[in-house]
Amino acid sequence: MSELRVRFAPSPTGYLHVGGARTALFNWLLARKQGGTFILRIEDTDVERSTKESVDAILQGMQWLGLEWDEGPFYQSDNFELYKEYVRKLLDEGKAYKCFCSADELERKRELAMKEGRKPKYDGTCRERADQPDAPHVVRFRAPQGGEVAFDDLIKGRIAFPAEELDDLVIQRTDGTPTYNFCVVIDDASMRITTVIRGDDHVNNTPRQIQLYQALGFPVPQFAHVPMILGADKARLSKRHGATSVIAYRDMGFLPEALLNYLVRLGWSHGDDEIFSLDEMIQKFDVNNVGRSASVFNTEKLLWLNAHYIKNCDTERLADLLLPHLSKRDVTTLGGPDLMLVVKSLQERAQTLEEMAERAVFYYNAPQGYDEVALAKFEKEHLLAVFAAVVERLSVCTATEPAAIDAIFKEICSENGWKMPQVGQPVRIALSGGTQAPGIGEIINVLGCDEAIRRLQNAVAFLSSK
């Protein structure tokens, strides 16, 4: 058992998006690899924006992906007393002070500074203030001045900030609630987090947090800042780029292992390897191989991976996963063809479960109409002759596998002097309604000869009525 303790700390203000999922995955991978502990902590200090629904959505996303946490979920809202204690401590030690500046006033100063091209940091008005009126106030951290604050990021290398850049941040709001940067430090310290892996939008917060660790007398953990995920236009991934929620990918028919595999390769690599089982990921993952630059989310590659995992998925599990996508289309498998056979015939042809469900509909619902354009390529007499010949042979057919049925079609062809495409395509249309379907032998094998005959007769009736 190693001492490694990592955490994933989302704020419950929305769903678990792919960026968060990747951060969680990297944390989880490292914990599993080193036999460490993976902790889930919900950062809900912003009571206004945090919702129970978001918490549930995040947990659901984590569970779907199989990213099990060892401790938690912990909620920062349960720790308010603890944070207050530390605020008092810093106040007593003179490491923090009360600030009576109003929010409006600060806002004005910020804008002015921006306009004049200065860094809009707090000007320290209340820093050395002698009087302590009994008035509304926030508490600010007295940031040490001079020198620089640096750290060795596991991904980005050494990063240093001049202390002058760091102003006195608010650690407690007027309403008495603590702020993010303060809570993270206390929680990470009290949970004995050894390695903080998080999005790289936190790089700028890190030096402030380090000062806080030092002021509080806590050991500073290691940091690993993961680059962001961008949309196709290289802008930060957001809703307008399409789906960003992990659960949306589930609903679109992606397998969790495919998303995981895609996510792990986004920003990380292991030589030329592309396909990783969970075990291989755990074994091969290393933060040192995480890239330093942002990466673009590419659905095409995700689809390719998904197709790969569908092809190699256990048929029974796939059938289970497919069920909800079928019922979404009002398809009942009861009394219809064996779902296992259906899935097998489609496994190599679908990139998502949605697509597979779409392609499976015809097995359960006989075609209501036919692809007339495709049908028009054949003479009516030819079609009737073909259907008649096939019906005749199928009615005495005892074949129980696709290859045997295909053999029968070869015989029909040679007996009548037809080429395979002249027979296969019409039959395919009669059975499925369209031209894009599994092989004839496969379809009939799944459907059963009786149902196939029924559909061929329907097609004959349809042609005759024209």
Added chain:
RNA sequence: GUCCCCUUCGUCUAGCCUGGCCCAGGACACCGCCCUUUCACGGCGGCGACACCGGUUCAAAUCCGGUAGGGGACGCCA
């Protein structure tokens, strides 16, 4: 504006630390051919990148300096 970070094919990336094996390798996508009863799968091949400029060196994608572009942070949000 200030600070921090980033920059190899359209995209994900290998190589960079420890210069030469790299006129830069793999994957997705795209194009072509083969297989084929449609659609797919699969096989083979093609297209395609070291941001730019300068320096160091016998030799630079790799080291150094600068420029440009992109992103992030600058909140009583997280």
